[in-house]
Amino acid sequence: MVVLEMVATSPANEENIPKFSLSWENLTYTVKGGLFGKKGEKALVNDVSGLLTPGSTLAVMGPSGCGKTTLLNLLADRISSGNIKGNIYVNGKPRKSVSHFVHIFPKLS
Ligand SMILES: Nc1ncnc2c1ncn2[C@@H]1O[C@H](COP(=O)(O)OP(=O)(O)OP(=O)(O)O)[C@@H](O)[C@H]1O
Numbered sequence: 001m002v003v004l005e006m007v008a009t010s011p012a013n014e015e016n017i018p019k020f021s022l023s024w025e026n027l028t029y030t031v032k033g034g035l036f037g038k039k040g041e042k043a044l045v046n047d048v049s050g051l052l053t054p055g056s057t058l059a060v061m062g063p064s065g066c067g068k069t070t071l072l073n074l075l076a077d078r079i080s081s082g083n084i085k086g087n088i089y090v091n092g093k094p095r096k097s098v099s100h101f102v103h104i105f106p107k108l109s
């Protein structure tokens, strides 16, 4: 199980923490090469959508190898190869237009 924790707020310093939502729609990630060396495309993440609101925690659950870590890497902009389709938004805006996004997830694993 993987847990995405959006913003770790506490009443004392809540005002100092930037609030943002993260959402993704129809996220599909494919790499070249099928199973057992077959040619073609293999979808590691297949048409996944989700929403994470400020202060919320989201558990990503599934069997080993189903793509949880790959999904988190996509959301953290850690994937530079393969074919990514779909949209990722920060506060409703396409993520690419939001600078320094990667710093939002310093401890993602
Ligand atoms: N770069 C890659 N190229 C090809 N296949 C990959 C690549 N990265 C991961 N995979 C495969 O994609 C699938 C999903 O892997 P991922 O690590 O995201 O699963 P997971 O849900 O995090 O598993 P676990 O619970 O064991 O951590 C696995 O079958 C894995 O072997």
Ligand SMILES: [Mg+2]
Pocket: 068, 069, 070
């Ligand atoms: Mg994993």
